[in-house]
């Protein structure tokens with residue numbers, strides 16, 4: 266069945282004690298064979314969601330379906346899902362090899378030893394641990410332990426793999442290699458991945474679709490491009506690193522753009538796909554890399570252009586981050602190629618012009634109210 270490895274949550278709520286609503290009426294449909302990333306700040310409910318799908322916790326209300334079948338009452342071992350834990354949970358008394366082999370041996374129909382050996386060899390090579398088979402977990406580094414945890418789940422070739430920050434303990438280079446390898450393997454085997462990460466770049470690079478969570482709720486779901494380029498609310502915008510949010514009143518509406526006046530008197534033009542009325546108060550967002558910064562006095566063709574003064578420059582390698590103060594209270598964060606910043610000789614107090622095109626800004630909705638507490642929702 267083509268849909269055998271889909272994962273669905275329907276109005277799922279989970280409370281811990283009376284006060285913590287770890288998941289608040291979450292609905293989500295991850296398609297079979299999809300790489301789906303869950304992103305959000307610490308404590309927003311990511312691990313809780315994976316544990317509910319794996320069957321390690323039960324929801325207070327709502328349904329969980331795997332491959333179209335409701336699994337709410339099925340024990341973990343009867344679900345088609347395996348989990349790679351955030352805290353590796355390896356067996357300390359078993360070797361690397363036996364940790365990986367464990368799941369193959371305890372099955373009702375164990376995998377034949379020769380087949381098990383072949384599979385373990387393959388996953389060991391994949392996670393770059395060949396040669397360390399006889400070590401115990403405490404003889405490994407954190408990153409190596411994390412890779413054993415990953416190998417232990419991959420070797421079972423589950424239809425659904427639930428991964429809780431599986432690469433967080435790895436150095437940048439190995440992390441990038443593993444990202445590519447995991448993506449390749451997921452595609453080749455047609456597995457469904459529900460993949461938790463703190464790292465927005467990892468989600469953008471790897472996922473077919475992704476969701477951003479806040480306080481137990483999904484606030485935006487879409488392709489990486491959609492979420493990155495058109496964050497829906499200030500929370501998502503800031504979480505995705507788009508820190509320039511300007512609030513103001515609509516003073517003019519045109520075919521595809523609006524004119525906005527901020528409380529400090531800046532007049533800004535911004536694209537706007539939906540109809541809004543003059544007088545509406547709203548916020549717009551502009552990504553740091555969309556801003557152009559040129560020396561004061563330059564001829565300028567941007568839709569929005571304001572004189573400013575550099576408050577701070579931070580060298581970040583390829584790019585340099587400039588904080589620029591505009592007239593009034595506004596500061597804007599601008600990212601520009603370091604080569605250019607050096608050519609212009611920007612430093613603290615440099616007089617500059619900051620500008621951007623109308624289509625580089627977009628209008629945000631308000632963040633939804635936070636979910637009520639568990640006590641309030643059950644009364």
Ligand SMILES: Nc1ncnc2c1ncn2[C@@H]1O[C@H](COP(=O)(O)OP(=O)(O)OP(=O)(O)O)[C@@H](O)[C@H]1O
Pocket residue numbers: 281282285286287305306307308309310311312313314351463
């Ligand atoms: N067993 C538990 N008992 C009580 N509260 C819990 C329990 N497990 C999780 N919580 C609470 O539920 C909320 C969601 O926790 P969860 O572990 O799902 O967050 P997370 O998004 O995975 O965070 P992190 O990124 O830090 O791993 C948090 O407020 C957490 O304190």
Ligand SMILES: [Mg+2]
Pocket residue numbers: 311312313351429
């Ligand atoms: Mg977690």
